[in-house]
Amino acid sequence: MSPLSPLEQEIMNAIWSKGAATAADVQTALMPYRQLRGSTVRTLLTRLEQKGYLRHEVEGRAFVYSSVEQPRSVAVRAVKLIVDRFCHGSVESLLVGMVDDEVVDPGELQRIVNRLTEQRPTKKAGKLARKENRK
Numbered sequence: 001m002s003p004l005s006p007l008e009q010e011i012m013n014a015i016w017s018k019g020a021a022t023a024a025d026v027q028t029a030l031m032p033y034r035q036l037r038g039s040t041v042r043t044l045l046t047r048l049e050q051k052g053y054l055r056h057e058v059e060g061r062a063f064v065y066s067s068v069e070q071p072r073s074v075a076v077r078a079v080k081l082i083v084d085r086f087c088h089g090s091v092e093s094l095l096v097g098m099v100d101d102e103v104v105d106p107g108e109l110q111r112i113v114n115r116l117t118e119q120r121p122t123k124k125a126g127k128l129a130r131k132e133n134r135k
Helices: 006-018 023-030 038-051 071-086 091-100 106-119 123-134
Strands: 054-059 062-067
Touching (some): 006 038, 006 062, 023 062
Antiparallel strands (some): 054 062
């Protein structure tokens, strides 16, 4: 999937917040920020569907759009793209840069490491546990 433009991101945020939405619903949700014509919103929804972000169902005469993926999955893909493009695939490089530029403080990074360590056994530990279960 190609990355979202800022306007496409706003549309996805509107759909994620509603769960499902018509073009009119999206247009209304964006009104405080952007004055878009209905035809523009419909075109953008069609493009997002073509890109694989949305699907639609027909209810009466209206297309009701819903997201194919949760926001977290889309965010993970976007971060992976950044890591690949700017950090030569190194997550470590990204994280060190974020700490160096004070985007993330070292304490927050340590809390993340602790949380991940608690949630996920290492691959080796997981393999050992599976071996033990087979015996």
